[in-house]
Every structure is written in C-alpha cells, then in structure tokens.
Amino acid sequence: MTHSAEDRRVLLASQPPYLHPPYVSSKKRAPARPLVALPSALASFKGPVFGQDSLQPGDCDLTKQHSGEPLGERIIVIGKVTDDDGHPVRGALIEIWQANAAGRYKHKNDSHAAPLDPNFSGCGRVITDNEGRYSFVSIKPGAYPWRNHENAWRPAHIHFSLFGAGILSRLVTQMYFPNDPLLPFDPIYNSIPDESARQRLVSQFDWATTQPEHALGYRFDVILRGNRSTPMENTRP
Amino acid sequence: MKFIPTGSQTVGPFFSIGLDTLCQQPAMSPSPDAVLVQGTIFDGENAPIPDAVFEFWSDNEFVRAATNEDGNFFAVLKQPVNSLYFDVLIFMRGLMRPVLTRVYLGDERTFKEETSLQRVPPERRNTLCARAGETKNHFSWDVHMQGDRETVFFEF
Numbered sequence: 001m002t003h004s005a006e007d008r009r010v011l012l013a014s015q016p017p018y019l020h021p022p023y024v025s026s027k028k029r030a031p032a033r034p035l036v037a038l039p040s041a042l043a044s045f046k047g048p049v050f051g052q053d054s055l056q057p058g059d060c061d062l063t064k065q066h067s068g069e070p071l072g073e074r075i076i077v078i079g080k081v082t083d084d085d086g087h088p089v090r091g092a093l094i095e096i097w098q099a100n101a102a103g104r105y106k107h108k109n110d111s112h113a114a115p116l117d118p119n120f121s122g123c124g125r126v127i128t129d130n131e132g133r134y135s136f137v138s139i140k141p142g143a144y145p146w147r148n149h150e151n152a153w154r155p156a157h158i159h160f161s162l163f164g165a166g167i168l169s170r171l172v173t174q175m176y177f178p179n180d181p182l183l184p185f186d187p188i189y190n191s192i193p194d195e196s197a198r199q200r201l202v203s204q205f206d207w208a209t210t211q212p213e214h215a216l217g218y219r220f221d222v223i224l225r226g227n228r229s230t231p232m233e234n235t236r237p
Numbered sequence: 238m239k240f241i242p243t244g245s246q247t248v249g250p251f252f253s254i255g256l257d258t259l260c261q262q263p264a265m266s267p268s269p270d271a272v273l274v275q276g277t278i279f280d281g282e283n284a285p286i287p288d289a290v291f292e293f294w295s296d297n298e299f300v301r302a303a304t305n306e307d308g309n310f311f312a313v314l315k316q317p318v319n320s321l322y323f324d325v326l327i328f329m330r331g332l333m334r335p336v337l338t339r340v341y342l343g344d345e346r347t348f349k350e351e352t353s354l355q356r357v358p359p360e361r362r363n364t365l366c367a368r369a370g371e372t373k374n375h376f377s378w379d380v381h382m383q384g385d386r387e388t389v390f391f392e393f
C-alpha cells in the first residue's frame with residue numbers, strides 16, 4: 001500500500017510526537033535520537049486472539065463489580081472499531097481503566113485527596129462483535145489534579161487499550177467528554193497536532209444510547225491502523 | 238488507507254488497573270523450551286522507570302510484563318519460530334505513544350546477517366541484544382530511553 005505525501009502529512013499530524021515539552025515527563029523519556037527505519041515488514045504474528053471466554057462476568061459493567069452501586073453519573077459508552085480502510089475490527093479486545101466519580105484512581109500511587117469508592121474499581125474489558133461494535137456501562141470519571149504545571153487538572157477521561165489485526169494496529173488512547181472546559185489546558189490532549197484528529201478523541205453525547213431513568217449514553221468510535229499500513233516515515237523522535 | 242487512525246495517548250501512571258489482567262506473573266519460572274529475559278529500563282537521567290509496560294510480540298507469542306518499583310521487568314518467552322527476535326512495544330507515563338524496538342537473544346555477532354540490524358549504526362546494535370546470563374535460558378537486556386546508550390527505536 002502506498003501513501004501519498006499528503007496522506008503521510010495527515011497521518012503524522014494525527015499522532016502525537018514523542019517529545020512534547022508541555023508534557024513535562026516526556027522530556028526525560030522521549031527517544032532523543034532519530035528513529036531507525038525497519039527494512040522488512042514486522043515479523044510479528046497476527047496478534048493475540050481473544051475470545052469471549054477471556055472475559056469475566058461484570059467486565060463490561062463497571063457498576064456491577066461490587067455489592068453496592070458506585071457513586072456518580074451512570075454512563076453507557078458505545079462505539080465501533082474499524083480499520084483505516086473502514087472495515088470493522090471484529091473480536092478486538094478493549095481494556096479500559098478510569099478514575100472514580102471523585103477523580104481518584106484505585107491505585108497505590110494515586111495520592112489525590114479525593115475519596116476512594118468501595119463500589120468502584122475502574123477496570124473493564126470488552127470484545128467487539130461481528131460489526132466491530134462494543135459497549136460498556138460505567139460512571140463518569142471525575143477530573144483530577146496532577147503536578148505537570150501550575151494548577152494542572154486532567155479533563156475527565158477513560159483510558160482505552162485496543163488490539164487489532166497485529167502490532168501496527170495496537171493503540172492506547174483516552175476518551176474525553178464533550179464540552180469539557182479543561183480540554184484547552186491539557187497538554188496530553190493537545191499533544192495531537194491536528195485539530196480534527198484531536199476532536200475525534202472527544203466522545204459524543206448519544207441520545208439513542210441514553211436510557212430513561214438509568215444512564216447517559218456516549219459514543220466513541222475508534223479507527224485502528226491496518227496491519228499492512230506503511231510505517232510512519234520521517235517520524236520525528 | 239481511507240481513514241485517519243485515532244490518535245494515541247499516554248498510558249499514564251495508573252495503567253496497571255486496566256492492563257494487569259494480561260500481565261505475565263513475574264514469579265513464573267521458564268520451562269525448558271522458554272527463556273527468561275530480564276532487565277531494567279532507564280530514563281534520560283539514568284533513573285529506573287517504575288511505570289512502564291513491555292509487550293513482546295513474536296510469530297508465536299504475545300507476552301506483557303510491567304516494570305516493578307525498581308524499573309525491572311521479567312518476561313518468560315518462547316523462542317520465536319520464524320525469526321531471531323521479538324518485536325517489543327514499550328508504553329509508559331511520559332510517552333504519548335509506545336516505542337518499538339527489537340530484542341535478539343545473544344551476542345550481536347550471531348546476528349550480523351540480520352536485515353533489521355543492517356540499518357542500525359554498528360555501534361548501536363548491541364542495544365538490541367540481550368546478554369546471556371549465568372544459566373542457559375537466562376538473558377538480560379536493559380533499555381535506555383536517552384543518552385550514550387540509548388536503545389535503538391524503530392519507525393512504525
């Protein structure tokens with residue numbers, strides 16, 4: 001598959017650079033030397049295959065993992081995973097993790113002075129169906145502070161990890177919520193150069209998915225690189 | 238390519254909540270046909286990185302291993318069938334997208350003919366080679382994100 005120069009430009013602008021100085025911890029961790037081109041296709045096998053049997057009951061409903069209901073605004077997140085040719089990605093494992101409604105992660109290194117919720121762990125897993133669709137139930141995560149810069153707060157987000165057709169399709173990203181006033185201040189969200197690519201990380205409120213007296217619906221579609229895409233040439237480090 | 242892929246974002250510091258289920262248990266001991274690869278990953282100031290996660294991809298296996306508080310990782314791997322190396326994705330707080338590297342088990346002289354090493358400057362090839370350890374199936378491989386010993390990372 002060949003890419004035009006314009007394709008490559010758009011592809012590059014859709015992905016963040018390794019070094020993004022406003023995200024302070026990238027400075028000591030981003031590769032400093034130029035990346036080396038791989039002469040041959042990646043040898044990796046097609047990637048791990050995950051069946052429905054690799055999920056536990058409750059993996060797709062983060063509000064049902066404990067004896068009580070978690071605090072917060074209940075949400076249903078749905079979406080479709082396709083490849084860069086528009087084909088659905090079937091059987092894709094999606095791993096999700098998030099803070100609770102107060103903006104606190106159930107993690108030993110999270111020192112934010114907000115309460116843990118005994119009824120919320122913040123971990124979920126789903127597998128896409130034959131049309132590439134997924135859905136899970138959760139609560140809307142809270143914003144949380146971090147020490148990146150003065151008065152730094154992360155906009156509410158859900159972390160997504162996805163497996164597609166192989167190693168090139170592997171993606172870890174974050175889903176944001178519409179109209180979040182913190183987005184313009186967030187160096188992580190703003191690390192993606194292209195504005196329309198950035199906006200695709202923001203889920204959309206979905207009336208059709210919203211359930212009366214139960215939960216608000218959000219839609220978050222994901223496009224994975226096909227496993228035969230050419231590498232991102234001239235990638236800056 | 239008709240559609241632009243979704244942008245990558247960092248795994249952040251708390252990825253273990255979501256990624257632990259698929260992590261290999263570090264206490265596993267290698268069976269006779271497997272190897273143990275262990276090492277430490279360092280940042281640009283030579284400090285170990287305690288919040289990184291490695292994914293080893295080969296033609297017959299996928300293994301995920303996260304670093305511990307000292308930046309050490311342990312991965313029990315089956316020898317690849319059709320290649321001499323593992324493709325390795327490394328995710329961490331501070332990286333907006335994973336880096337891709339390769340690890341060869343053994344001395345770089347063994348892999349002189351390997352095409353993926355030919356474009357790597359000779360003086361940096363050793364960063365992709367895991368040293369054989371005390372026991373037969375034991376290799377050690379350190380990763381440096383920056384500095385004189387910066388590991389080779391590939392475009393992908």
Ligand SMILES: [Fe+2]
Nearest residue numbers: 154157159249
């Ligand atoms: Fe987060």
